[in-house]
Amino acid sequence: MVGGVNDCVFCRIAAGQAPATKVYEDDTLCAFLDIRPIARGHTLVIPKRHASELADLDAEVGAHIFRAGHRLALAIRRSDLAADGAHLVLNDGTAAFQTVPHIHLHVIPRRHGDKLSMAAGLLLRRPRDPQTTAAAIRAGISALENEDETSAEKGSKG
Ligand code: AMP
Numbered sequence: 585m586v587g588g589v590n591d592c593v594f595c596r597i598a599a600g601q602a603p604a605t606k607v608y609e610d611d612t613l614c615a616f617l618d619i620r621p622i623a624r625g626h627t628l629v630i631p632k633r634h635a636s637e638l639a640d641l642d643a644e645v646g647a648h649i650f651r652a653g654h655r656l657a658l659a660i661r662r663s664d665l666a667a668d669g670a671h672l673v674l675n676d677g678t679a680a681f682q683t684v685p686h687i688h689l690h691v692i693p694r695r696h697g698d699k700l701s702m703a704a705g706l707l708l709r710r711p712r713d714p715q716t717t718a719a720a721i722r723a724g725i726s727a728l729e730n731e732d733e734t735s736a737e738k739g740s741k742g
């Protein structure tokens with residue numbers, strides 16, 4: 585069961601009952617663009633089953649969420665967003681400034697020399713062309729999958 589669907593905006597997003605620009609999903613989690621991005625491509629990875637904080641989160645699901653965040657950070661490097669790096673951040677609890685009580689991993693792309701645009705992004709938190717941005721991230725995910733297949737084929741040929 586997906587818990588708290590009616591009360592929790594991220595449960596509603598996971599269930600397809602609230603709008604979001606999704607870039608990836610599987611049975612356990614989904615990833616979508618942050619509505620108030622700090623940088624273009626700022627993405628959130630959430631478990632589909634409600635967990636408010638780390639204390640409520642199944643450790644295997646947590647590992648799966650981190651793996652997805654890791655893949656997204658690599659995919660965004662390969663995408664047209666051409667990131668050079670990323671912040672992977674999880675604010676656990678209100679003491680850590682968690683504002684949405686459904687656990688989420690932030691993936692925030694960084695580029696060399698982006699200090700000023702990051703500072704502006706932190707202040708303005710403006711959406712930036714979400715459809716094009718999501719399409720670029722999905723293309724980056726496909727590029728990563730193609731690389732994985734190519735290296736698996738090479739490996740099997742010895
Ligand atoms: P945190 O401070 O770690 O709890 O971050 C919550 C994040 O969720 C913020 O970056 C918000 O911009 C983002 N957010 C809140 N509501 C939505 C929504 N409906 N769709 C996408 N992102 C959201």
Ligand code: ZN
Pocket residue numbers: 587588592593594595596633634635685686
């Ligand atoms: Zn929830």
